[in-house]
Amino acid sequence: MVGRTRQGQPVVKSAGDAHAGNDVNAFDYQADPQGVRCPLGAHVRRANPRNADLPSGGPALFSWLKRTLGFDAQARERDRVASTRFHRMLRRGREYGAPVSIDQALSGAASPSDTGLHFLCLGASLARQFEFVQSAWMASTRFDGLRNESDPLLGTREPAADGSPTNEFSMPQPGGPDRRVCGLPQFVTVLGGAYFFLPGIRALRYLASTRSQGSP
Ligand code: HEM
Structure with missing residues (x-):
């Protein structure tokens, strides 16, 4: 459901992969179009599908055909991540509360309100990054051909507006x-959220210079 192992390895990469390497972020889902290795609806795949829609480039017909038919290797490589790059964000999870062991979680003994995660992300556009990812990819029950499911970690499991369920999860088989x-239970309860303005270096310089100009 997460799409990574507890050690952080992407499940789409198997140990025998030619370019498995040590970088746990150097991968995409091209070799797993059906979601057999990593389900299409897994959290990391919804949050960052690492694919593209259409090859970018000039409007000339020949160049467009070359890119569209996949004869331009360079364009193919660039476009593999181009459209998702548009929605990417800097992200950190900060845990709070006592860690919950798997046994405690399964027995229901741990108090969920004491333990959780501060989800933090930095972006240039709320609408294009956080809000788009949250609504179009995570919460949507129409993602990558899936139906009746939303993000397996974050979903509220409330039925959709048309009454269809959202509490399922598909694992494609070979x-x-x-x-x-x-009937997935709800794993995460949102307790609150806030947007903050974080000025960049240039904006800070500007603010600093404005203040010094105004002071005697
Ligand atoms: C309590 C809520 C959440 C939990 C428990 C959670 C958990 C996780 C975990 C375990 C991973 C994989 C490990 C990692 O890469 O750090 C991950 C990755 C990620 N999550 Fe979340 N997450 C939560 C909320 C969110 C939200 C609200 C968003 C965005 C709207 C989000 C976006 C992402 C992204 C972009 C990745 C990286 C995907 C990639 O590696 O390509 N997460 N999350």
């Missing part, structure tokens, strides 16, 4: 129908 989990 040669058969998806394995589906139904």
Whole structure:
């Protein structure tokens, strides 16, 4: 459901991958279009699909055809991440409260209000980054051909406006129908949120210079 192991390895990369390497962020989902290794709806895949819509470039017909038909290797490489790059954000999770062991979580003994995560992200545009990712990719029940499910970690599990369920999770299988989990419980409760303006260096310089100009 997360799409990474507890050690942070992306599950889409198997140990035998030619370019497995040590960088846990150098990967995409090109070799797993059906979501067999990493389900299409896994949290990290929804949050950052690492793919693209259309090859970018000039409008000339020949160049467009070359890119569209996939003959331009350079454009192909660039465009693999281009459209998702548009929505990418800097992100840090900060845990608070006592860590919960798997046994405690399964037994329901841990008090969920004492333990949680501050989700922090930095971006240039709220609408294009955080809000888009949150609504179009995480909360949406229409993502990558999926139906009746939203983000498996964050979903509220409330039925959609048309009454259809949102509490399922599909795990595509190599040669058969998806394995589906139904009736997922709610894992995360949002307690609050806030947007902050974080001035860049140039803005800070500007503010500093304005103040010094005004002072005697
Ligand atoms: C309590 C809520 C959340 C939990 C428990 C959670 C958990 C996780 C975990 C375990 C990972 C994988 C490890 C990592 O890369 O750090 C991850 C990755 C990520 N999450 Fe969340 N997350 C939460 C909320 C959110 C929200 C609200 C967003 C955005 C709207 C988000 C966006 C991302 C992104 C962009 C990644 C990186 C994906 C990638 O590696 O390509 N998460 N999250």
